[in-house]
Amino acid sequence: MEITTRKENAAIVVSVKGRIDAVTAPAYENAMKGLLEKESVFILDFQNLEYISSAGLRVILATAKSLKAKSGRMVMAHVVGTVREVFDISGFGAIFSMYDSVDEALSGLA
Structure with missing residues (x-):
């Protein structure tokens, strides 16, 4: 990774x-965790993410919870293919805002 x-x-x-x-x-x-100490608004760009397991979903959820505690925000871009299927099957597709591109994600944060 x-x-x-x-x-x-x-x-x-x-x-x-x-x-x-x-x-x-x-x-x-x-x-x-290192980034969360300094920042509070994130776009996760998964354009080149080939695979995500339940362990991966768990750490993304932990990140989201940490951000919520500090009134931060996190959205995702380029969640496609089998990675998108995992998000949809697990219900994460309904929890997180997902966009087709980083530019769209930036507009969604505005």
Whole structure:
């Protein structure tokens, strides 16, 4: 798994490449904890995310709960293919705002 971040307007875009599973979820969680200390508005860009497991869903939910506690926001972009299926089957598709692109996600945050 590879995580990159960049600032877009008032949001931090977190791009994830590869897989978020039982092996990589702790690294994802640690990276997000570090970002949560400084920022409160995030776009998770899953354009290059190939797979997400229940462990991955768990750390995303934990991130969302941490953000809610500090009145932050998190939306997602490019949730497609099997990753989208996992979100929809698990009910996460109804919990999180998902957009087709980072630009649309930025508009959704405004």
